[in-house]
Amino acid sequence: MTCIGVVDTTFARVNMGAVAIDEIKNLLPNATVKRITVPGIKNTVWGALRLIRDGCDAVIVLGWVGPTPVDKYSYLATSIGLMQLQIETGALILDVTVHEEEGGGDEKKLKEIALDRTRKHVWNLVEMLRGGLERYAGKGLRQGYPHAGEII
Amino acid sequence: MTCIGVVDTTFARVNMGAVAIDEIKNLLPNATVKRITVPGIKNTVWGALRLIRDGCDAVIVLGWVGPTPVDKYSYLATSIGLMQLQIETGALILDVTVHEEEGGGDEKKLKEIALDRTRKHVWNLVEMLRGGLERYAGKGLRQGYPHAGEII
Amino acid sequence: MTCIGVVDTTFARVNMGAVAIDEIKNLLPNATVKRITVPGIKNTVWGALRLIRDGCDAVIVLGWVGPTPVDKYSYLATSIGLMQLQIETGALILDVTVHEEEGGGDEKKLKEIALDRTRKHVWNLVEMLRGGLERYAGKGLRQGYPHAGEII
Amino acid sequence: MTCIGVVDTTFARVNMGAVAIDEIKNLLPNATVKRITVPGIKNTVWGALRLIRDGCDAVIVLGWVGPTPVDKYSYLATSIGLMQLQIETGALILDVTVHEEEGGGDEKKLKEIALDRTRKHVWNLVEMLRGGLERYAGKGLRQGYPHAGEII
Amino acid sequence: MTCIGVVDTTFARVNMGAVAIDEIKNLLPNATVKRITVPGIKNTVWGALRLIRDGCDAVIVLGWVGPTPVDKYSYLATSIGLMQLQIETGALILDVTVHEEEGGGDEKKLKEIALDRTRKHVWNLVEMLRGGLERYAGKGLRQGYPHAGEII
Numbered sequence: 001m002t003c004i005g006v007v008d009t010t011f012a013r014v015n016m017g018a019v020a021i022d023e024i025k026n027l028l029p030n031a032t033v034k035r036i037t038v039p040g041i042k043n044t045v046w047g048a049l050r051l052i053r054d055g056c057d058a059v060i061v062l063g064w065v066g067p068t069p070v071d072k073y074s075y076l077a078t079s080i081g082l083m084q085l086q087i088e089t090g091a092l093i094l095d096v097t098v099h100e101e102e103g104g105g106d107e108k109k110l111k112e113i114a115l116d117r118t119r120k121h122v123w124n125l126v127e128m129l130r131g132g133l134e135r136y137a138g139k140g141l142r143q144g145y146p147h148a149g150e151i152i
Numbered sequence: 153m154t155c156i157g158v159v160d161t162t163f164a165r166v167n168m169g170a171v172a173i174d175e176i177k178n179l180l181p182n183a184t185v186k187r188i189t190v191p192g193i194k195n196t197v198w199g200a201l202r203l204i205r206d207g208c209d210a211v212i213v214l215g216w217v218g219p220t221p222v223d224k225y226s227y228l229a230t231s232i233g234l235m236q237l238q239i240e241t242g243a244l245i246l247d248v249t250v251h252e253e254e255g256g257g258d259e260k261k262l263k264e265i266a267l268d269r270t271r272k273h274v275w276n277l278v279e280m281l282r283g284g285l286e287r288y289a290g291k292g293l294r295q296g297y298p299h300a301g302e303i304i
Numbered sequence: 305m306t307c308i309g310v311v312d313t314t315f316a317r318v319n320m321g322a323v324a325i326d327e328i329k330n331l332l333p334n335a336t337v338k339r340i341t342v343p344g345i346k347n348t349v350w351g352a353l354r355l356i357r358d359g360c361d362a363v364i365v366l367g368w369v370g371p372t373p374v375d376k377y378s379y380l381a382t383s384i385g386l387m388q389l390q391i392e393t394g395a396l397i398l399d400v401t402v403h404e405e406e407g408g409g410d411e412k413k414l415k416e417i418a419l420d421r422t423r424k425h426v427w428n429l430v431e432m433l434r435g436g437l438e439r440y441a442g443k444g445l446r447q448g449y450p451h452a453g454e455i456i
Numbered sequence: 457m458t459c460i461g462v463v464d465t466t467f468a469r470v471n472m473g474a475v476a477i478d479e480i481k482n483l484l485p486n487a488t489v490k491r492i493t494v495p496g497i498k499n500t501v502w503g504a505l506r507l508i509r510d511g512c513d514a515v516i517v518l519g520w521v522g523p524t525p526v527d528k529y530s531y532l533a534t535s536i537g538l539m540q541l542q543i544e545t546g547a548l549i550l551d552v553t554v555h556e557e558e559g560g561g562d563e564k565k566l567k568e569i570a571l572d573r574t575r576k577h578v579w580n581l582v583e584m585l586r587g588g589l590e591r592y593a594g595k596g597l598r599q600g601y602p603h604a605g606e607i608i
Numbered sequence: 609m610t611c612i613g614v615v616d617t618t619f620a621r622v623n624m625g626a627v628a629i630d631e632i633k634n635l636l637p638n639a640t641v642k643r644i645t646v647p648g649i650k651n652t653v654w655g656a657l658r659l660i661r662d663g664c665d666a667v668i669v670l671g672w673v674g675p676t677p678v679d680k681y682s683y684l685a686t687s688i689g690l691m692q693l694q695i696e697t698g699a700l701i702l703d704v705t706v707h708e709e710e711g712g713g714d715e716k717k718l719k720e721i722a723l724d725r726t727r728k729h730v731w732n733l734v735e736m737l738r739g740g741l742e743r744y745a746g747k748g749l750r751q752g753y754p755h756a757g758e759i760i
Binding site: 202 | 550580
């Protein structure tokens, strides 16, 4: 039975973890889901590591990043860490990252981006576990925004 | 018995290590606390490594970062190093980083940010060791600033 | 028999994976080709790892990168991850990366860049597997653009 | 008996290695000192690695960095490398880095910064080997500049 | 007998590999030289790894970097990769990197920089293999430009 890990943060302003779990249970009712909440994005590497050691072979990491240059460095360091973790463990980690400036100051819009991105990346994960995303290759899929589509 | 490590620096302009130790003893009276002080943020990776080898399974890293682009690169390199260290050892490392420009030139404000951030991250650590932060997921918690709150 | 892996994304707006496979079969008819499609560039490290574990000793990674600074950090993190993966496994990974701003707003041009770059990097891979690129050293070869040529 | 390594460069415009060795011998007369000079900052990782393999458990790395953005990337890559090296080996590495623009065009001033920073970091190293820097925690110590002091 | 590896690229607009080999044979006639040419700078990590596995204990990496911010990220990622490779293998890697904007639009000048930098770094490598660069420490040596000299 598949074990899927969910890592989210208290820094996020939307309960992305709860949304991800709902969507996983919706699409993959028999999966075991384990969740860990950490303070901020830089701690998600440790969270994902712990869930992998607890038996999860795929992890959704739900990050929320502030708007400053220092925040973006934290994003960069985390991204590097999550790649290294995948190389070390072989586990699949999909990261769903919301950047606070994406809302353009509109909190409602920011929340919608977070929800859409979370749900679509859960769908990505489930497709990868089931049969693969090959049929969507080059289709310009987007998460948090409408799909860009293939260039014809 | 839990061993919590504290790494701080001589570069910092606030004795964040002492504050962290007080707060740990306050919230977790039975924990063993080990401290190491290093010159600057780039040396905290070595400090954390030594405390982990000395038996700590969780480490608070208290960094203070100057305002220049080179200082931010030092922050980035350190962040990458601390993630790698967590991947290698499995230990939990919470980093509490104060950036000198956060005070906007006001030293008092900068000190308050440092104290608030330190205490709140000790609280994070203790919650993670006790039962987890799941109930605060997506609540927009902030350290050094007032909480941003959840988007309703 | 050589096994060549192809990793591409659903984020890309051109089916670079299909083009790469055609070109590999054209130039190296006896090679085994394995393909995996992942959501975006940051997931290509996991994709390449899986193909290497499945027996491929060379992998073409086809990435598509958005135009924002955050997108470029994702590119940077991925580039670091792919190098680390090569160091860990010894496998050859050629990455073919298209940056959305390269088209200058012209989708047709962007697609041409993607196709040209993909085909030329497949050629690079095949040359490296056959006899080496030594005779083209310093010739100013470009992928996605006309060759710059050697400075005489 | 403690073995302290010293890595410096031919790129530097001040013989920081000689100054460091003098200061180590002054403060720690019984230490064994081993020195290696490399071309530039990016080569210091290899230099430190070699000295660690030669038996040094602490290394001073004396770097000199040019003023351009590319030079700063070299600084960043080196900083990441030195952290990784510490994680792999457990050795303490203190890096003393001079940035050419720090002099503001005044070579004399630049040399003074280099000398002060070198000597103060040797003192840091010696204190760490002896009893620790805990009593200086949060004191706002600076190397190459006057101490900033604690915020009262 | 010493084996020196040479990695160069087809992206470069000057045959730096041939120049390096000439210079190695000139200065170190008994050395074995192995060369591998890869497409671009990001592939040099793999190239150096292969030469190290083929028995080389020192490698010259000859990179050519474009002028855009993305090109500089490729440079950064490569620099990090080459450091990691040295940590993993203990081999000495000297990288000789030419940045296209260094010529200021003058191809002749760019070529001269590439040639001078290549030859001087071969000399560095040979000196390191023979007796060390200690006597040149702090002398402000430059490659591709006139030496800056020591600050007196």
